[in-house]
Amino acid sequence: xxNKHTLRLLPILFFLGFIxxxxxxxxxxxxxxxxxxxxxxxxxxxxxxxxxWVSGSNGTVGRSNNGGKSWKWITVTGFEKSDxxxxxxxxxSTAVIMSIAAPAYILKTTDGGSSWKVVFENKTKGMFxxxxxxxxxxxxxxxxxPVDGRFFMAxxxxxxxxxxxxxxxxRPLSDTGEGCFASSGTNIRSLNKQEAVFVSGGLRxxxxxxxxxxxxxxxxxxxxxxxxxxxxSVFDYYKNNGGKRIVVTGGDFNNDSSVSANCxxxxxxxxxxxxxxxxxxxxxxxxxxxxxxxxxACGLNGVDYTLDNGKNWKWISKESFHVCRISxxxxxxxxxxxxxxxxxxxxxPK
Numbered sequence: 001x002x003n004k005h006t007l008r009l010l011p012i013l014f015f016l017g018f019i020x021x022x023x024x025x026x027x028x029x030x031x032x033x034x035x036x037x038x039x040x041x042x043x044x045x046x047x048x049x050x051x052x053w054v055s056g057s058n059g060t061v062g063r064s065n066n067g068g069k070s071w072k073w074i075t076v077t078g079f080e081k082s083d084x085x086x087x088x089x090x091x092x093s094t095a096v097i098m099s100i101a102a103p104a105y106i107l108k109t110t111d112g113g114s115s116w117k118v119v120f121e122n123k124t125k126g127m128f129x130x131x132x133x134x135x136x137x138x139x140x141x142x143x144x145x146p147v148d149g150r151f152f153m154a155x156x157x158x159x160x161x162x163x164x165x166x167x168x169x170x171r172p173l174s175d176t177g178e179g180c181f182a183s184s185g186t187n188i189r190s191l192n193k194q195e196a197v198f199v200s201g202g203l204r205x206x207x208x209x210x211x212x213x214x215x216x217x218x219x220x221x222x223x224x225x226x227x228x229x230x231x232x233s234v235f236d237y238y239k240n241n242g243g244k245r246i247v248v249t250g251g252d253f254n255n256d257s258s259v260s261a262n263c264x265x266x267x268x269x270x271x272x273x274x275x276x277x278x279x280x281x282x283x284x285x286x287x288x289x290x291x292x293x294x295x296x297a298c299g300l301n302g303v304d305y306t307l308d309n310g311k312n313w314k315w316i317s318k319e320s321f322h323v324c325r326i327s328x329x330x331x332x333x334x335x336x337x338x339x340x341x342x343x344x345x346x347x348x349p350k
Contacts, residue, residue, distance in 0.1 A: 025307055028347045029316070030303065031343060034342050035340055036339060037062070037340025038339075039340050040057045040337070040338045041322060041323070041338075042055070042322045043097065044184075044323045044336045045088050046330075046334055047091060048327050048329040050064075050066055054087065055086065056084060056336075058080065059075050060073065060084070061113055063092070063113055065092050067344075072113070076097075076107065077116075085099075086182070087185070088132050093109075094159070096119070096160035101127055101128040103122055103127060104127040104144065106129075108161060119161055126148075127152065129142055129152070131143055131184075131187050133188045133189055133190055135193050138158060139156065141153065141196050142154050142155075143196075143198050146174035146179060150171035151174055152166075153171055153210065171210075172210055172215065175204045177225060178204045181228070181230045183322060184285045184324075186233070186286050187229070187230060189233060191244070194211070197234065199231070200229060202228055203223055204222055205222065219273055219275075226254040230284070231250065231284070231286045233287045235247075235291075244268075245309065246266040247264070247266075247289065247295055248266075249263045249284035249287040250263075250283065250285075251283035253283050253285070253300065256282050256283040256301045257301055261275075262280055263310065265311075276312065276313060278313055279313060280297050280315075281304055282302065283301070285300070286298050288324050288326055288333070290326050295309070295310055296324050296345070298321040298337075299321070302315055302319060303315075303317040303321060303324070320338060321335040321341070322337045
């Protein structure tokens with residue numbers, strides 16, 4: 001029989017073991033896979049650990065089928081001057097890309113990018129698409145800047161082959177000087193399997209859940225057109241009671257080193273918000289939950305990583321990136337940015 005002193009020590013040793021294990025966790029490093037292509041990449045879709053698609057300026061789309069070891073670069077015929085700010089890929093053959101404005105287009109390929117079909121077109125003055133999100137391989141949504149005082153929205157239920165615009169009076173009202181930032185294709189995300197949530201910035205920054213007619217103010221600095229929320233990520237951790245962890249990043253892209261009001265965290269679906277104890281080290285255009293505690297964020301002056309659900313962020317790289325995404329069906333994490341630069345996270349250095 002164990003004595004009473006041994007029994008008292010067991011919980012303490014168990015707890016200390018957890019502390020030691022957490023202390024041993026290492027932050028990842030970045031491996032640059034490719035750069036030098038004449039495009040600024042803001043669209044990134046990682047189907048699995050092998051199939052990756054990117055999209056960017058100058059009508060450019062890129063695809064890798066071997067985890068980023070080699071890339072096929074495509075200039076979409078007839079769209080050589082277009083800026084494809086977002087992409088949603090479903091496999092090695094099928095993808096949808098979004099051209100932001102003048103006019104706004106959505107195109108689809110089913111042959112790996114060899115040919116593209118225009119599946120949505122809108123020439124309305126002021127049209128500017130910001131980002132797309134898909135709940136599954138059939139249903140998705142696209143959000144755009146306000147036109148005549150309301151955010152533009154359209155939906156698809158057939159894998160992006162056709163899109164139906166939300167009736168004007170059903171679109172969310174915007175405030176003066178409020179809009180979305182098409183910085184990484186991540187200002188709109190799935191809240192659950194049926195509805196989406198998106199964030200705005202500019203003179204006012206808010207979180208919208210259109211299906212519930214719900215609008216929540218975000219505590220970003222107000223009054224600057226270049227500041228506010230850029231990206232949102234949702235982690236459905238409390239599945240039994242419906243609670244959700246949400247992280248929102250942004251800041252002022254004209255002051256990319258400022259840590260003022262660049263990240264906010266919620267553990268109750270956006271009802272209340274907290275700032276990190278140690279925030280990301282500058283403006284962050286994209287944020288991505290990797291699991292219930294680990295999150296990555298990137299921006300013009302580098303990449304930050306947190307191991308404690310956003311409370312403390314470590315500056316793991318000063319390389320500039322616009323977007324970071326985790327594999328939909330895997331665990332690989334990729335980043336992309338200017339000059340065709342694409343990188344991968346490595347937890348074990350080569």
